[in-house]
Amino acid sequence: MNRPIIAPSILSADFSNMGKAIDDITASGAEWVHMDIMDGGFVPPITFGAKMAADLRVRTKLPFDVHLMTQTPQNLLNDFAAAGADYISFHTESVSRPLHVIRKIKQLGKKAGISIIPATPVSAISNILPFVDLVLVMTVNPGYGGQSCITECFTKVENLTRQRLERGINFLISVDGGINETTAKQAAAAGADVLVTGSAFFNAADKTAIVQKLRG
Ligand code: DX5
Ligand code: ZN
Numbered sequence: 668m669n670r671p672i673i674a675p676s677i678l679s680a681d682f683s684n685m686g687k688a689i690d691d692i693t694a695s696g697a698e699w700v701h702m703d704i705m706d707g708g709f710v711p712p713i714t715f716g717a718k719m720a721a722d723l724r725v726r727t728k729l730p731f732d733v734h735l736m737t738q739t740p741q742n743l744l745n746d747f748a749a750a751g752a753d754y755i756s757f758h759t760e761s762v763s764r765p766l767h768v769i770r771k772i773k774q775l776g777k778k779a780g781i782s783i784i785p786a787t788p789v790s791a792i793s794n795i796l797p798f799v800d801l802v803l804v805m806t807v808n809p810g811y812g813g814q815s816c817i818t819e820c821f822t823k824v825e826n827l828t829r830q831r832l833e834r835g836i837n838f839l840i841s842v843d844g845g846i847n848e849t850t851a852k853q854a855a856a857a858g859a860d861v862l863v864t865g866s867a868f869f870n871a872a873d874k875t876a877i878v879q880k881l882r883g
Contacts, residue, residue, distance in 0.1 A: 674863045675695070679869040693729055697868070699729055703736065717749070733747050740758070744772055755780065756801060758781075780799060785808060796836055801840075802841065803863075806820040807843075816845025825857045842862060868881075
C-alpha cells in the first residue's frame, strides 16, 4: 500500500479567508488542494468559480484538484485550465458523452477525472476507465461537507483496484466525503490513493497532526 495523497477540501474553510486556508494546507504537509465547484443545479449549493482558483494559484505550488459538481462541466473547462487546475474531475451523471469531456480536458493539458455519486455503480464508467487519470468515488451524496461516510462505497474502491490490476490500466482512485481517521484507514485498505478531507482537516487544531493521522 502506497502512502495516500491527502487532499484537503477548501469547501470547509472560512470563505472570508481563503488565502490563509491555502497557506494552512501547504504548511500541513498535505499534497493536494481539493476544490469543490457547485453550481446550484447539479447540487443545491453554489460555491465559487475559476477566479477563486486563479487568485489562489499564486499562494502555493500544490496541485489543484478541481471537482466539478455542475450540470454543464464542459462549459467550465477552459476557465479552470487557465486558472491553473491540475486535475479536473466531473460527474458521469452530469453528461451524456463523458469521453468527449475527458478528451477536452486532456487537450487542455490537464489530468482528467471521472466522479460517481454513491448511487452510481462502477459498471457505469467501466468503458471509460482506460481514458481517465483519476476516479473520484464519492462516499457521501454531493453538496455538503460534514456528512457521515457511506462506507458501503468502499466496495467500489475495491472493484476499481481490482479492475486496474486485471485490465492493466492506470488511474488514481480518490475518495471524497466523511473521511476521518477511521474511514481513511478503510479507504486506504480498499486501495484508495487520494483521500479528500474537508471538515476533518479544517476542524483540526493541529493540521500537521491530522494529515499524518489520515495517512495512517
Ligand atoms: C462534498 C464535497 C467534498 C466535501 C468533503 O460534496 O465533494 O469534497 O468537501 O467534506 P467532508 O470531508 O467534510 O465530508
Ligand atoms: Zn469534492
